[in-house]
Amino acid sequence: MTTNNRANFGSKLGVILASAGSAVGLGNIWRFPYMTGEHGGAAFILVYLGCVLLFGAPIMMAEFLIGRRSQSNTARAYQKLAPGTPWRWVGRMGVLAGFLILSYYSVVAGWTLEYICAAGLGHFADKAPADFVNFYNSFVGHPWLPVVWAAVFLLITHLIVVKGVEKGIERSSKLMMPLLFILLLILAICSVLLPGAGQGIEFLLKPDFSKVDSNVLLSAMGQAFFSLSLGMGCLCTYASYFKPDTNLPKTAFSVAIIDTSVAILAGFIIFPAAFAVGIQPDQGPGLLFVTLPNVFQQAFGGVPFIAALLAVMFYILLALAALTSTISLHEVVTAYLHEEFNLTRSKAARLVTGGCLVLGMLCSLSLGLGKDYTLFGMTLFDLFDFVTAKLMLPLGGLFIALFTGWFLNKKIVREELTNRGTLHLRIYGLIIFLLKFVAPIGIAFVFINELKLL
Ligand code: PHE
16 A cells, blocks of 8 residues: 555645646636637637536546545546446546646646746837737747747656655645736736727627537537546545545635636636737637737836736746646656556656657647648647547546446445535535536537537
8 A cells, every 4th residue: 555654735725725726727827718719708608617517516526535535646546446447447547638738738838938038038028919929929830949948847847746745736836826816817907908908808708609519518618627627637636635624525616716717817818908909819829928918018018127027927927827737737647657657756757757748849849840740630739639628538527427426335425525424515415416417418418419520
């Protein structure tokens, strides 16, 4: 058994903020806005909220209870709770998903480092909106610069993971999360006040349901799983560090609310600003990196020092938010290799970092030099995003819901969700209903609908 000496998070707030630290990241501030932009705005957001409530929150509770009960890495968790059954493949698929996500996520995380430097060195001063588009395109298409930044980001993640992260994650999350929230709020206010912002606000608030097709459903569902770090054992691993008195349903709701608020706030920063400066909302992955420097320029350009300072602060916080997520992704794979293959922790971490570096390099190149090489009509970068967020995570979520709703002993489920009967949980029946029926049928429905179209 490798469960002795398992570390615990120190406080209830620490538990919530560390889990929120894994959840809040590029998914909220980079991926959510461009997905919303590509899928028509408010209608996408409503479908997304539905997915968070009906699938996300209950599946997060399920991951929490599996992790805390088993006190293990995600692959071993299923082996412990369901010995000798194929359920262990759910854990293994999660580990693979984590590895693939980390590879392309590090590339985007690396972009934030370039933007910190560019903003800090004053490269954004006096630039017109079109210049930011060019800056982004020439940077992302550069043959080696983004690869170097991705490597730097992976290296930082590596060093933290090797050191062991319990205290580090908890302490840094406590400081960073509130700071990020305040800065996002300030930026959202600036963006909404820009002349011509009204169209962007309307885009966020006025749903056009004619835009909702099966692709929107799949994208919103994938985004919910990605943003909440669900379906691949990340929160399951964190929950193995929870104390027996951690209130699992309450923690899950808090994390879901924090995560969703950050995403919506990011929307209120990006779209009003994008419309104000005439940038199309369906730009894809470049949206955040093109519109935000514009917000700083337009709102504070008169005082270049303030504009640069705010930009640097924002990209530092974005990098840190990404870092708490990359740590959680790296930790899932490292813990698995370390515990299941008897490798030392540092050797396991080296393998993960090395593997991600190679895949990340290919992903990055696929946006520039290798643009013309596609698989199933997608660049490698898009393919990784599609396979993980839209296939592996929802599929993982489906199995987690089935495992908890149907397979796992009801006594265990009740004990964990109510802390052995000490919590009065009025919505217990509802949670079980969602896990047993709504989440599995809903996820299966979205898959089937999409596959019919293929
Ligand atoms: N939730 C993280 C984000 O939004 C990404 C992530 C996905 C992290 C899956 C861990 C597991 O940026």
